[in-house]
Amino acid sequence: MGALLDIIGNEVTYSSAMRFAVLLLFAASGEWVAERAGTLNISVEGMVLAGAFGSAVGYDLTGSTVAAVFVGSVAGFLVSTIQANLSHRLPADQFVVGLTINILVLGLVGFLDNVLEPTVVRASQLTIPVLASFPVIGPALFDQPWPLFLVYPLVPAMWWLVYRTRWGLEVRASGEDPNSADVSGIHVNKRRRQTIYVAGITSGLGGAYLVLGAVGSFADSIVGGRGFIAIAAVIFGGWTLRGSVAGCLLFGAVVSFRLSLPDQGYDGINTEFLSALPYIVTIVGMALFAHRIRPPAALAKPFLRGLN
């Protein structure tokens, strides 16, 4: 009990929870868009890793964190073009493609990392005056490495894109009822490809944030399955952006909780159990809310004209 109170009252807990949550937020916000269009995009893991490595190389070459973040998002985008075009131009199964991409990126990055050995630094800290001195959570939200601040406009931008633009309307229609969307004159597969590009870019940014903002160095094990946790966050959130954000924050807290326990000298709780916690929470959440949450009706279903 004492341990819990220590952790809850401690600013460091929130900073570290935020660090984990932000990576998930980057990846999940793009993933959410892709899923709303009907793709369960499991290559998000590979996209994050490519973004992380890209930003490391970018920094190594230019010495600029801004350029590094840019290169990271481009790397994520490049991976997404493979997923998008194989699964929504050629009729390759999206899961097979995604799985292959994840393995491919992991292998390629491991190899290139050995060859290039990029060195990275942590991006400079940005402190928002006044807000950062807010007790307990102020530093976590407003005194952080600068790439973290990209997530604040990103999330509302995704919401706006999906709910307030014509493009977003067509995306939602493509994910719910591709045949009707097609009959209405929408290029379903084009929209689906575009949403995967969006996921690639945001995941790439997430990877860059991970390297430059959270860790300050690169290793090929740096993502370690957190792309999949981002997918779990979207599912946990019932395919709403609000829910996905809540999922990211919750899962971020769980991960940081796991890491901070041993630091503070408590090791009574099984850390493996804690690693599995996000998935357990997702499954329990799905079981509890299954009658209320509804995935996009055409999620993970390929669209071919004529099947109507």
Place this chain on the structure above:
Amino acid sequence: MAISESASREPQTSQQTSQQWLENEPAVEVVGITKRYGQVAACDSVDLVLRRGQIHGVLGENGAGKSTLMKVLIGLVVPDAGQVIIDGRPSVITDPIDAAAKGIGMVHQHFSVVNALTVWENVALGDQDRLNPQAVRNEIGDLSRHYGLDIEPNAIVGTLTAGLRQRVEIIKCLRRSPRTVILDEPTSVLTPGESEALFEGLRRAVEDEGMAIALVSHKLDEILGATDLVTIMRRGQVVANLPTSQSDAPGLARAMVGRPVSLRSERMLADRPLADRPTQAERAGSKSGLPKPVQKTASLEIRSVYAQGDDGRSLLNGLSLAVNRGEIVGLAGVEGNGQRPLGDLLSSLLPVSQGEVRVDGHPIVCGKAGAMARARISVIPEDRHDSGCVLEMSVAENLFLADPTLVSRRGVVDRRKMMDRAQGLIDRFAISCEGPTAPMWSLSGGNQQRVILAREMAHAPRVLVAAQPTRGLDVGAIEYMSSQLRQAAEEGVAVLLISTELEEILDLASRLIVLSEGRIVGGMDRDQVDIEQLGLMMGGAGT
């Protein structure tokens, strides 16, 4: 741009456009269109001319190729041969957007609206310019008033009745100010009042704005009442082309089917005086030698069932009814008064909060998957695309989907047996398709309906619930479906016929009950039908 254009669609504007078109000038000409699917020629060098200021009826049996022809016109089907000429210019229509740009719009036979979106979002779907919700909502308001099609722009389409969903589709089509409109069986889900309103609106569009309209329908009286010209198709070919004023219902039916057909309405006239006619129960009783109140316990009995939807709305409101062996009970009522929940209840899709369902006196658990089917209640569902069949699977798989035990041994499907049995059903129910392995989506709407009937009848049901069983069927197929239902009753099945078409019920049922707001508000024997009283009950006024 599209917004300002159609937002300005006021009565004066349509007056102006009326001077810009010439009476009976061809809007769209179809020349020698051929489309083959494997062995089947869905369209076989079809010629058709749609003229401005005219409503052109297209009639034909199920599978005659009507929908295929219409899909060519909006770019969903690429023809193997032939040409489409729009306003005198040969044109290639690549997709629905292209068709819209060339002034052709379509209201589809199967809904093309997205259930998860709101009405206005659906209407705006497929536009090119910036999304402007308020402008779209205003336009919907204008169009609703102009054509008499009332709708709430912010409603989620999935929560609307079939009639309203179709209204959304019509508004979506009309909003693009098309010069040619194709309506593929637009009234199959509308109440008579709604259809009348629709045709009034269409007539106005044709007369004021010089629209050319193609109306695909199986309803002869609708074709006779609403069109200027009729084209009749059979097996992919045009077999007749004549002015509506020179045709009559028996003539059209004969041309369509290629043989004389007994029409429901005629049969009803011929059957007068009604009291002389034996009821189904009597006929069934005399035939199988059963005593007249066939059994003390009804075959299907529903006792004061209450059920709520997910949103807490009450769906069934103390509904009680009983159907005896060998009788056809017709459940009349205006669409949206509980027909769908009742169908769901008997398909184990709807749990109840109170009340019970019994088959031959044994209570059945409600809402437990498969419980109703195990009690041998077969349901021909109302919407064959929502819950009737799996379009991606083959005809054979669809036939045995609900109960694979018929063709499997120890849980393993015997493919040979499945194919043989499927072929048997295909022959028995005269399903026109390439064979048992043909995918369900390749069948015409009417033939999909036959597959569902075959599937349900293959189980030797005790209770057969037929929800709108002839929706979308041609006259020949309706005749067939009716005879199948009669035969089922004669074999001792308890048949519950749920229909919004009074004619159908009057034709088939021996007893009528009326559904209003989720419960039965009254009933009468077929021989003592008082149409006026019935109308009052359906409106919820009678007692």
